[in-house]
Amino acid sequence: MAVEIEGLTKNFGSVRALRGLDLSVPTGQVTGFLGPNGSGKTTTIRVLLGLLRSDGGRVSLLGGDPWADAVALHRRIAYVPGDVTLWPNLTGGEAIDILVRLSGSLDPKRKALMLDRFELNPTTKARAYSKGNRQKVALVAALASDAELLLLDEPTSGLDPLMEAAFTESIREVKAAGKSVLLSSHIFAEVERLADRVTIIRDGVTVESGTIAELRHLTRTQVTTLIDSGAAGLASLPGVHDFVTVDGRATFAVDDAAMPAVLAAVAALNPRSLVANPPSLEALFLRHYGNELAALAGGDRK
Amino acid sequence: MTALLPATAVDAPTGTRRPSDALAGLSTMVRLIVRRNRVRLAVWVVVLVGMFSFIASYYHTLFPTQQSLDEFAAVSNTPGIKAMTGLSAAADTLGGAVWTKGWMTIAVSLAIGAAFLVTRTGRADEEEGRTELLRSRMLGLHAYATASWLVNGLLCVVVGAGIALASASNNLDPQGTGIAGSLIFGASIAGVGLVGLGVGAVAGQVASTSRGANALASAVIIGFYVLRMVGDLGNGALSWASPIGWGQQMQPYGGNRWWPLALLLALAAVLLALATLIESRRDHGSGLLAERPGPADAQSRMASPLGLGLRLQRGPIIGWAIAIVLTSLLFGSIVDAMNTFLTDAGGAMANMLRGIGVNALLALLAGMIGLIAGVFATQSAVSLRTDEASEIVEIQLAGALSRTRWALERLLIPAVGSAALLLLGGGGFGAVYGSTIGDSSQAVTMAGAALAYWPAVMILVGIAVALFGWLPSVAIPVTWGVMASMWFAMMLGEVFGLPTWLLDALPFSAVPYMPLEAMSWTPLVIMTTVAALLIWSGLDRFARRDVRPG
Numbered sequence: 001m002a003v004e005i006e007g008l009t010k011n012f013g014s015v016r017a018l019r020g021l022d023l024s025v026p027t028g029q030v031t032g033f034l035g036p037n038g039s040g041k042t043t044t045i046r047v048l049l050g051l052l053r054s055d056g057g058r059v060s061l062l063g064g065d066p067w068a069d070a071v072a073l074h075r076r077i078a079y080v081p082g083d084v085t086l087w088p089n090l091t092g093g094e095a096i097d098i099l100v101r102l103s104g105s106l107d108p109k110r111k112a113l114m115l116d117r118f119e120l121n122p123t124t125k126a127r128a129y130s131k132g133n134r135q136k137v138a139l140v141a142a143l144a145s146d147a148e149l150l151l152l153d154e155p156t157s158g159l160d161p162l163m164e165a166a167f168t169e170s171i172r173e174v175k176a177a178g179k180s181v182l183l184s185s186h187i188f189a190e191v192e193r194l195a196d197r198v199t200i201i202r203d204g205v206t207v208e209s210g211t212i213a214e215l216r217h218l219t220r221t222q223v224t225t226l227i228d229s230g231a232a233g234l235a236s237l238p239g240v241h242d243f244v245t246v247d248g249r250a251t252f253a254v255d256d257a258a259m260p261a262v263l264a265a266v267a268a269l270n271p272r273s274l275v276a277n278p279p280s281l282e283a284l285f286l287r288h289y290g291n292e293l294a295a296l297a298g299g300d301r302k
Numbered sequence: 303m304t305a306l307l308p309a310t311a312v313d314a315p316t317g318t319r320r321p322s323d324a325l326a327g328l329s330t331m332v333r334l335i336v337r338r339n340r341v342r343l344a345v346w347v348v349v350l351v352g353m354f355s356f357i358a359s360y361y362h363t364l365f366p367t368q369q370s371l372d373e374f375a376a377v378s379n380t381p382g383i384k385a386m387t388g389l390s391a392a393a394d395t396l397g398g399a400v401w402t403k404g405w406m407t408i409a410v411s412l413a414i415g416a417a418f419l420v421t422r423t424g425r426a427d428e429e430e431g432r433t434e435l436l437r438s439r440m441l442g443l444h445a446y447a448t449a450s451w452l453v454n455g456l457l458c459v460v461v462g463a464g465i466a467l468a469s470a471s472n473n474l475d476p477q478g479t480g481i482a483g484s485l486i487f488g489a490s491i492a493g494v495g496l497v498g499l500g501v502g503a504v505a506g507q508v509a510s511t512s513r514g515a516n517a518l519a520s521a522v523i524i525g526f527y528v529l530r531m532v533g534d535l536g537n538g539a540l541s542w543a544s545p546i547g548w549g550q551q552m553q554p555y556g557g558n559r560w561w562p563l564a565l566l567l568a569l570a571a572v573l574l575a576l577a578t579l580i581e582s583r584r585d586h587g588s589g590l591l592a593e594r595p596g597p598a599d600a601q602s603r604m605a606s607p608l609g610l611g612l613r614l615q616r617g618p619i620i621g622w623a624i625a626i627v628l629t630s631l632l633f634g635s636i637v638d639a640m641n642t643f644l645t646d647a648g649g650a651m652a653n654m655l656r657g658i659g660v661n662a663l664l665a666l667l668a669g670m671i672g673l674i675a676g677v678f679a680t681q682s683a684v685s686l687r688t689d690e691a692s693e694i695v696e697i698q699l700a701g702a703l704s705r706t707r708w709a710l711e712r713l714l715i716p717a718v719g720s721a722a723l724l725l726l727g728g729g730g731f732g733a734v735y736g737s738t739i740g741d742s743s744q745a746v747t748m749a750g751a752a753l754a755y756w757p758a759v760m761i762l763v764g765i766a767v768a769l770f771g772w773l774p775s776v777a778i779p780v781t782w783g784v785m786a787s788m789w790f791a792m793m794l795g796e797v798f799g800l801p802t803w804l805l806d807a808l809p810f811s812a813v814p815y816m817p818l819e820a821m822s823w824t825p826l827v828i829m830t831t832v833a834a835l836l837i838w839s840g841l842d843r844f845a846r847r848d849v850r851p852g
Contacts, residue, residue, distance in 0.1 A: 012588075049438050051586035071323035071442050079438030085430040087338055088852070098334055102327050102439035127852065138435065151438070 001060070002027045002149045002180035003048065008057035010043055010204075017043045019204040020057065025149070025182050025197075030175055032195030033184040034285055040204040041184045042082070045153050048182075049079060062149060075103050078142035082154030082184075084134040086126035092137045093122025099141040107144065114140040117166045132158040143170050150174060150181045156190060168193060188282040200285065208284070215284055220253035222277045223262070227269045234269075237262055319443065324582075326442035331449035335423050343457055346415055350408050350491075351464035353794070357404045358472040360797045361396060371399060378402050382666055384534045385636075391556030397474035397483050398555050407793060409491050409549055410527060412461055413498025416454050417519035420502035423450040426512035428587060437586065444578055447503065451574060454499050462492025469554075476555055483555035490552040493566030497545040498523055500573025507580035510589030517621065524625075528632065535636055545569055607698065608711035615682060615715060622678040622719075626727040629674060633667040634734025664735070665818040668748060671727035672755025672810065673789075678723060679716035679759045680785055683766035686712055687777045690770075691852025705845045713763065713837065720759045728752025751816035757829035758809035764836025771840030774850050 003025035010018040018040045025031040035041050046052045048061055050070030059066055064073050086095045093115075100106045115122055118136045126134065135158045142150060150171075156164050164187075171181060171194050185191050191198065198215060200208040208215060220241065225231060231250035235243040239258020244251050254262050266274060336343070365371045375393035383389055387406040390398035424447055427433045433446060466488025470481040498519070505519040506512075526544040533541030534550075541547030548562040580590065603609040612619070637660065686709055689695045699705060732748025765784055769777040788808055791798075795805040805811055812825045 012585075046434075046586065049434075051434060051437055053585060068319050069323075070319065070437075071326040071440050074438060074440045077438070079435070081431060081435060083431060084435065085432050087334075087427075087432060090338060094337070098330065099435060099439055102330055102436065102441050104440070 001025065002062055003031075003182060004058070004060040005044070005048075006058045008044065008047065008059055009055045010040075010047060010052060011055050017204055018047075018054075018057075021201060021204060022206045022209065023182075023199050023201075024209075025180050027180050028175065028178045029196040030171060030181040030183055030194050032191035032198040033182055033201070034186075034191065034198060034281075035184075035201040039201050041201065042153055043204075044201075045079075045151050045182070045184065048151060049077075050074075076148045077151060078103070078145050078147035078149075079151045080135075080138045080142045080153065080155040082157050084131075084138040086129070086134055086137060088127035089125060091123055091125055092120060092129060092133070095126060095137055096122065096141045096144065099138075100145045103145050103147070107146070111140065111144040114144045114170075117170065118163060130158070132160065132163065135159060136163065139167065139170075143174070148179050150179065150183075152181065153184045154186065155183070156185070156187060164190065188280065188285060192281045198281070212281065215281075216256075216278050220255055220279060221259065222251070222279070222283075223254055223266075224249060224251045224275045225266055226250075226272045227266070228272060229269055231266075231269065234262070234265060237265055319582075324442040324444045325448060326440050326445055327436075328442070328445045328449055331436075331441070331446050332452060335449055335453045339419065339422070339453070342419065343453070346412070346419075346457060347460055347464060350412060350461050351468060353790070354400075354404055354408060354465045355468040355472070357794065357797050358400050358468060358474055360799070361399050361403070362472065365396060365399060368394075371396060374399055381535055381636075382663060385531050388530070388534050388550050391553035392476065392483075395474075395476045395555050397469065397476065397487070400469075400474055401487065401554060403794070403797070405487070405491070405550070405554075406527075406546075407790075408461075408465070409494040409546060410523065412458060412491060412495035413501070413523050413526075413546075414520060416458055416495050416499040417502025417505065417523065418516055419454045419457070420450055420499055421506050421512050421515045421519065424503070425506035425509060425515040425589075429510070429512050434586065444581060447506075447577065447581060451499060451503060455496060458492045458495030458499065461495065462488035462490075464488075465491055474555065479555070479558065482558045486552050486558050486560065487554035489560070489563050490549040490554060490566075493552075493563050493570075494546055494549040496570040497526075497566055497573070500570040500577070503577035504573050504580070507577045507584070508590045510587075510591060514589075514591070517618075521621075521625075528629075532632065532636070606711060607703065607708045608714055610698075611685075611712045611715050615685065618678070618681060619715075619719060622674070622723060623726065626671060626674050626723050627730055630671060630727040630729075630731035631734050633670070634731045634736075635738065637663060637667070637735045638738040661818040664748065665751065665815045667731065668728060668751040668816065669755070669810065669813070671731060671752045672724065672758065672813065674727065675720040675723040675752075675755065676759045676762050676785070676810070679720040680762045680766055680781060682716040682719065683713065683763040684770070684778050684781050686767065687770045687774060687852075690774065690849060691778075693851045696849060696851075699849065705849075706841050709767070709841050709844060713767065716763050717760065720763075721753065721756050724752040724756055724759070725749050747817055750821075754813050754816055754821070754826065755810070757826045757833060758813050760833035761809040761829055761836070764833040764840070767840035768836045768843075769840070771843030771847070774847075775852065 001024055003023060005021060005023040008018050008021040008023075009016070021040060021044060023031075023033070023044065033041055033044075043052065047054050047059060048066050050066045050073070053067055061069075061073055062076055066073060086092070090098075096111060097106060100111070118140055120133060120136045120140060124133075126137070129137070135155070139155060142152075156167050159167065168190070171183070174181060175194075181194075183191065183195060192212065195212065197211050198209070199206055226249050228248075231245065234240055234250060234252065237258070238261075239255040240262060241253045241255075242251075365374060372394050375398070378389055378393055378399075383402065387402055390401040390405075392398035393402060427436075427446070436446060437443075466481075466484045469475070469484035469487050474487075475481055475483040501522050502515070502519045505515040505522070509515040509518050523546075526546045529544035530541045530547035530550065533539060533544065533547055541550065545566055548565045551557075551562045552559050584590070601609075604613050695708070698708060728751055729745050729749035731752070732744035732746070733742075735748070736742050736744030762785060766777070766781045769781050769784075773780065788810065791800060791805060791808060792810060809829060812829065814820065814822045814825065
């Protein structure tokens with residue numbers, strides 16, 4: 001495990017930012033880290049960086065203590081914040097060198113490759129960069145260093161779609177090299193594309209965690225079918241929910257366990273077309289944003 | 303797989319950090335700080351050492367004989383000089399004359415400069431998130447701060463060494479004392495600078511914003527200055543409560559004492575140790591003074607630029623009001639005591655006070671109140687550019703609000719606020735002084751004398767606005783540079799050989815010197831017109847140019 005967190009708590013005065021958070025990032029995998037704004041993602045990452053001292057729980061980063069061994073561990077990690085601020089009178093290239101050299105030697109070829117990939121001009125003074133370009137500086141600095149673990153906090157905020165593609169390519173390379181990634185993001189497509197596992201948090205506690213495939217089992221498949229003889233009979237089957245008919249097309253959600261029986265019933269009615277969509281990460285996520293699990297999360301609260 | 307492990311509270315697991323880690327990355331940080339501040343550091347050295355060298359060489363030609371030095375020493379022995387700059391322990395030597403003229407200005411400038419430079423790479427970078435990016439790398443907890451202390455400490459030492467060298471090469475030391483006085487002079491400057499650095503280091507740990515850190519550090523250093531001011535006017539006891547007083551008591555060219563330097567270095571070391579301790583105890587991004595939650599809804603008056611500006615500048619406005627009240631109370635309570643010395647000084651007061659008698663002293667102190675109001679108004683006026691540079695203004699201008707209206711409403715704060723501060727300061731000063739001599743009309747007299755500085759203050763605002771309109775990218779440093787140049791010209795103008803007409807035309811010199819001089823409307827009307835033109839020009843330009851974030 002690259003990161004193992006159990007029962008992490010962190011208070012800011014009377015504000016309980018983390019209330020027993022669990023998170024694990026297996027070595028060699030990309031772990032997506034989702035949660036609404038203010039749910040504690042950045043606080044968790046700052047604890048992992050040794051910038052904040054945890055108030056309780058166990059935190060292990062690459063087998064070490066992120067607070068006590070901060071300096072030694074930081075040789076092996078790289079970090080990209082979601083909101084990058086740079087020194088206004090230094091160039092982007094200078095900022096990259098300073099950041100990379102702090103953690104070891106700089107491979108000029110790798111820096112040049114990343115600058116090229118992200119189309120970043122390193123001779124521009126940081127005050128002239130747009131938000132996206134400042135973001136690229138932090139990305140290039142992280143990707144140009146030889147880190148075992150990347151901690152990425154909404155790393156693509158402000159990037160255009162082409163640059164997001166470059167980012168995807170880079171993360172796949174990182175993964176192929178056996179390195180681990182913690183990816184905090186609000187872009188579901190990005191997480192679905194890159195992540196092996198996902199952890200969803202809310203109000204400072206973990207509400208869901210597992211591989212994307214595992215999480216899909218927790219929710220329902222969306223089925224749309226066109227049946228000439230009418231599909232009304234399907235509505236009463238066990239495991240079928242939210243049944244609506246529009247222009248002869250029946251749309252409903254099916255529990256995972258009821259899928260074989262429902263499909264058999266549909267087949268018996270001679271459907272003209274059938275579309276079955278697995279739940280998107282977005283649907284999973286919205287479910288947890290919604291009230292359903294708020295109650296669950298609230299149960300932990302005193 | 304389930305990760306919903308029991309969220310039982312495990313004891314906080316964080317062990318102690320290896321001390322050897324604390325400074326990892328120090329050399330990289332030293333290079334970063336030098337790279338980022340090389341121009342600033344060079345300017346500080348050149349300006350401070352250059353100022354000293356100018357005074358030294360000028361006084362060489364001004365006081366060619368011992369008799370002229372004796373006369374100058376007699377002239378200098380006044381409460382006014384004691385209050386503002388302190389009096390040299392060897393006032394009748396060439397070095398002593400230079401000390402009286404330059405030591406306080408250089409020492410206080412270096413102390414405040416060192417504190418601000420520490421904030422720039424300390425709290426400011428932490429507030430902006432740059433330190434977080436650095437600390438995500440192999441950077442020890444204390445490395446960035448320590449690097450900043452090393453670089454800025456070296457600045458203090460270099461300034462001190464440069465001054466010692468300039469003093470020795472100008473033969474300021476009295477005969478038969480070698481260069482001891484020169485070395486002591488330089489060391490006292492460096493020592494006071496290092497205390498300023500320590501104050502800045504602690505302020506950066508206590509406050510959670512760079513603005514707060516700078517305000518706190520300035521307040522402490524100005525407090526040191528006022529303590530020694532009261533001490534120097536009295537029996538000297540309070541001077542020993544102030545590090546600036548310790549620096550004075552090194553008495554270059556006179557007593558030539560080294561031991562107060564130990565006090566300065568010890569205090570600097572204690573302050574840096576305290577800053578290190580706080581840094582190792584607190585969370586990154588926080589200060590000792592925590593941010594508290596505020597109201598969920600804005601009051602309706604905050605929707606206007608004026609209302610919002612008042613709310614945002616509430617802290618500085620209250621701070622300056624307190625500062626001016628305290629200053630005026632202090633001034634008011636010491637005038638009568640100083641007056642007994644004044645009569646002894648006789649006609650020799652002409653130089654510092656531009657006249658004699660208690661009225662000259664009252665006029666001098668009214669001028670200082672005017673200066674405080676001027677700093678407030680300038681700070682408030684440059685916030686136009688601060689808000690533009692940080693892009694805060696864009697979301698306001700995106701609403702149904704013209705640029706001119708936005709700027710004019712914001713300028714009401716320095717315009718009305720400085721008038722209020724002048725009335726408050728002058729009135730308080732006069733009321734306290736009046737109560738010591740049983741003359742209640744002094745409150746009105748001094749309020750009027752202080753308010754006469756309003757047009758001069760508005761010229762400073764006008765300069766800030768004109769620069770904001772025409773040269774936005776450098777407006778803030780140039781505005782403060784112009785303000786500082788005016789101050790130096792007033793203090794040291796004759797040293798630099800500036801013509802008298804120019805010195806008399808400086809806004810603060812052109813104000814009728816009441817109550818010593820009679821009220822005169824002509825300069826006030828001219829200055830108000832000039833200020834209005836400067837403001838109009840700046841706002842007109844701002845309405846036509848691009849809005850440029852910095």
